[in-house]
Amino acid sequence: MSMSNPTTSLGELQRDFPFESRLSLDLLIKFWEGQAKESSVRGEYARNLLARVQAVPALTGFIDDITLLDEHGQLVDALMSAVFAPAFLQKAYMGALIPFTLRSVYSTRDFENIMGPDGVLYGTLNLDMQGLKDFRLVNAYALALERLYGIEFPVDYPLILELGSNAHEIIPNTQPVLVSPPGHPDPLRAPRFRVNAPGLPPKPWLLPALQQVFGA
Numbered sequence: 762m763s764m765s766n767p768t769t770s771l772g773e774l775q776r777d778f779p780f781e782s783r784l785s786l787d788l789l790i791k792f793w794e795g796q797a798k799e800s801s802v803r804g805e806y807a808r809n810l811l812a813r814v815q816a817v818p819a820l821t822g823f824i825d826d827i828t829l830l831d832e833h834g835q836l837v838d839a840l841m842s843a844v845f846a847p848a849f850l851q852k853a854y855m856g857a858l859i860p861f862t863l864r865s866v867y868s869t870r871d872f873e874n875i876m877g878p879d880g881v882l883y884g885t886l887n888l889d890m891q892g893l894k895d896f897r898l899v900n901a902y903a904l905a906l907e908r909l910y911g912i913e914f915p916v917d918y919p920l921i922l923e924l925g926s927n928a929h930e931i932i933p934n935t936q937p938v939l940v941s942p943p944g945h946p947d948p949l950r951a952p953r954f955r956v957n958a959p960g961l962p963p964k965p966w967l968l969p970a971l972q973q974v975f976g977a
Contacts, residue, residue: 777894780901782860784824788937789840790814810839827866841867844937854929860938861897875924884924896920900933908940 793814796807813836814820819829820836830837845855845867854875856868865876875883888896896918903914920931 778861778897778901780861782862784827784859784866785822785939786820786824786837786840787822788939789843790821792843793840810836814840830866837867845869860935861901875922875929882922884922884929887919887921887923900935904935904938905940905942909942909946 790811793807793810797804797811799807817833817836819826820833824830841857844857849855850869852871853869854872856865856872856876858865863876863882865872868876886893896916900916903916906912906914920933922929922931
């Protein structure tokens with residue numbers, strides 16, 4: 762990537778977030794456990810893969826030392842093949858990130874050309890830093906609403922990365938994200954309040970008292 766391209770440092774984004782976010786491959790492993798129940802070639806592959814995972818317990822549960830992914834690179838590649846199909850590795854912009862941190866832990870080569878080390882995006886976002894923080898926070902609240910209360914609340918606002926003459930929409934996939942509140946979630950009281958985010962259209966967001974639920 763040419764150093765003449767504008768860059769966006771996301772280091773500041775790692776701060777000022779009220780929720781803890783950690784990496785885990787458990788949902789990915791659970792997917793392969795489902796595949797292992799099949800009496801097929803894919804089922805046999807999954808069973809062999811899970812046997813390899815059992816030999817590396819450090820890859821289960823929370824992973825705080827991301828260098829473990831490189832240390833067990835071939836095994837991680839095999840696990841990630843459920844999401845990163847080999848046919849797309851050289852053609853797609855895809856990355857696996859620690860939720861809400863924009864810290865990439867696994868990606869395609871083209872994605873590496875967009876996001877560099879230490880949270881640097883090669884390009885310009887359509888939101889300033891405060892707007893990006895608000896965008897992330899509202900998405901976190903929306904995800905908690907869905908997972909804890911069964912209320913779908915999509916945040917319909919495009920996040921666009923301009924890279925030279927090209928523009929890429931960043932589309933987060935939160936399906937592999939687990940939401941785990943400390944203790945039992947409080948009943949939904951649904952107070953109405955307004956989130957004002959620079960660059961985001963101000964509107965009333967109907968949210969529960971999630972700050973109390975999460976202890977944030």
